[in-house]
Amino acid sequence: MITIDWQAFWLTARLALITSLILILIGLPLAWWLARTRFRGAVFVEALVALPLVLPPTVLGFYVLMFLGPYSPLGSAYEALAGTLLPFSFPGLVIASVLFSLPFAVQPFLSGFRSVDTRLLDASVSLGAGRLPTFFRVGVPLAWPGLLAGFVLSFAHTLGEFGVVLMVGGNIAGKTRTISISIYDSVQAMDYATAGWTSALLLVISASVLILTYTLQRRYTKTWLRT
Amino acid sequence: MNVSFSFPFACFRRSSVFIPALWSRPRLFQTLGPLLATLALSFLTLGCGKGTKDSASPVAANAVTVAAAADLQFALPEILALFHQEHPEFQVRVTYGSSGNMRAQIAQRAPFDLFLSADIEFPKRLIESGHGVADSLFPYAVGRLVLYVLNDSPLDPERTMEQTLLDPRARRIAIANPRHAPYGQAAVAALQTDDLYEQIADRLVLGENIAQTAQFVQSGAADIGIIALALALAPRMSEAGRFWEIPLERFPEMVQGGVIVRHAKNPEGAEALRAFLLSAEGQRVLQDFGFLMPEALP
Missing domain, CATH: 3.40.190.10 (Periplasmic binding protein-like II)
Structure with missing residues (x-):
């Protein structure tokens, strides 16, 4: 009997979308700064951002659990304010997801901004446009393909993340049980039919998201080249 | 005031003047933008609505959340079916996993009511660290x-x-x-x-x-x-x-213990489930599924 956990699908989609939206807010300024700064220490920041790429998810999950837990300054402050705990809750998962998906957003953002001809940016500033308008009118429109890629990659990566979510979320149905964890549960219960179908569905969704993005990106880039 | 420090959205609109090719051509983005925004908003609002409904419903109020060792994967559903007949008021939700991992999570106050470990050390340590109810430790089975x-x-x-x-x-x-x-x-x-x-x-x-x-x-x-x-x-x-x-003499007795979590939201439910596990009926199912009875049942 196949019993796909639709609740988990819904929860995962919500988690991935919120994470990607937050990453736009945090990642865009960060990537812009990294692309434009002459500060030598910026490489350390860049390395720090990329760290989740190389750190084992369980290590990251363990740190995040300790960092957000009720015995940490952040965790106890949150508990005092919100009255609930940060780990094993949806907001906790969002914070963890933002952390582990950070490089998947910032790296493409960064390469998008780096591909922008600096002379255009300098021209914009020297013509009196100011920093913020230069960012929105010149930087962002020219770096679009990279920004879209960052949004979609962080979305797709959050859809499939497992280790951190298991560690920080605690696999609680309806609250923190995402698709990948529900697949793990089915496999553990030797319910291979459900595990197989859920995995196939996740595969189709992830592939569709990527195909759609690359199609858009291609069409967009071509329009840009023609003009 | 300098125009350049106006609200970002204004910048977006004005950008079409400067770079018409980039901003006005791809109609896709213009149509997709609002669509995505609506989607995002509905996601967020619907999600919130759902959460409040969940916590307010009487079913969730009587939910018992159990962290159980992976070897209970097959015996526990059978026991819970019987438990449900006797106590239809409780909705039991189980998370199966490695006992060590779950002990670490309960020590960070994970929202479980009852912890059924694959050994007796983990529940003991939770009591020592103040995360388990002091006198609630109970051996419920012996693993083979x-x-x-x-x-x-x-x-x-x-x-x-x-x-x-x-x-x-x-x-x-x-x-x-x-x-x-x-x-x-x-x-x-x-x-x-x-x-x-x-x-x-x-x-x-x-x-x-x-x-x-x-x-x-x-x-x-x-x-x-x-x-x-x-x-x-x-x-x-x-x-x-x-x-x-493997003959039992070849390894130390694998007593599996449980404990009621100190910060349990539903201690009554945890207590009822604990009692049922230790009842003759619960113990019979555990034996059918390959466990031995612990020598000293509390």
């Missing part, structure tokens, strides 16, 4: 170990354990990770009698918990495994393979 092979395996678990495991055709031997999984520690103890461990140490593969270890063998990735009898008796496992019980 088996050597398990698939039906078409050339290995014969009916022979002695030494002969079976030293057979060169046992290229990969699956056990649970002894660092945190109680079944792994018991497996290593069983192997250390007669110094078998040293001879086969390089052929061991470690599962994260006992269910994953069983799966290593069942999928054919490992040639033989030391797993819980409770898992070997599961329909899918017993149909696919043969097994031989």
Whole structure:
């Protein structure tokens, strides 16, 4: 009997979308700064951002659990304010997801901004446009393909993340049980039919998201080249 | 005031003047933008609505959340079905996993009401650290170990354990990770009698918990495994393979204990489930599923 956990699908989609939206807010300024700064220490920041790429998810999950837990300054402050705990809750998962998906957003953002001809940016500033308008009118429109890629990659990566979510979320149905964890549960219960179908569905969704993005990106880039 | 410091959206609109090709051509983005925004908003609002509904409903108020060791995967659903007949007021939700991991999460105040560990040390330590109710520790079962092979395996678990495991055709031997999984520690103890461990140490593969270890063998990735009898008796496992019980004298008694979590939201539910597990009915099911009764039932 196949019993796909639709609740988990819904929860995962919500988690991935919120994470990607937050990453736009945090990642865009960060990537812009990294692309434009002459500060030598910026490489350390860049390395720090990329760290989740190389750190084992369980290590990251363990740190995040300790960092957000009720015995940490952040965790106890949150508990005092919100009255609930940060780990094993949806907001906790969002914070963890933002952390582990950070490089998947910032790296493409960064390469998008780096591909922008600096002379255009300098021209914009020297013509009196100011920093913020230069960012929105010149930087962002020219770096679009990279920004879209960052949004979609962080979305797709959050859809499939497992280790951190298991560690920080605690696999609680309806609250923190995402698709990948529900697949793990089915496999553990030797319910291979459900595990197989859920995995196939996740595969189709992830592939569709990527195909759609690359199609858009291609069409967009071509329009840009023609003009 | 300088126009350049106006609200970002204004900048967006004005950008079309400067770079018309980029901003006005791809109509896709203009149509997709609002669509995405609406989607995002509906996601967020619907999500919030759903959350409040959940916590307000009477069913959720009487939910009992259980963290259970992976070897209870098959016995516990049966017990819960019986428990539900007796106590229809409780909605039990179970998370299965490795006992060590769940102990760490409960020590960070994970929202569980009852913890059913695969050993007695983890619940004891939770009481010591103040995360378990002091007098609620209860042994509920004793675990048994088996050597398990698939039906078409050339290995014969009916022979002695030494002969079976030293057979060169046992290229990969699956056990649970002894660092945190109680079944792994018991497996290593069983192997250390007669110094078998040293001879086969390089052929061991470690599962994260006992269910994953069983799966290593069942999928054919490992040639033989030391797993819980409770898992070997599961329909899918017993149909696919043969097994031989490892004598209980070969490893320290695997008493499995439970504890009621100190910050439990539903201590009454946890208490009721604890009582049912220890009742004659609960113990009968546990025995049917490959556990022994602990000597001292509280």
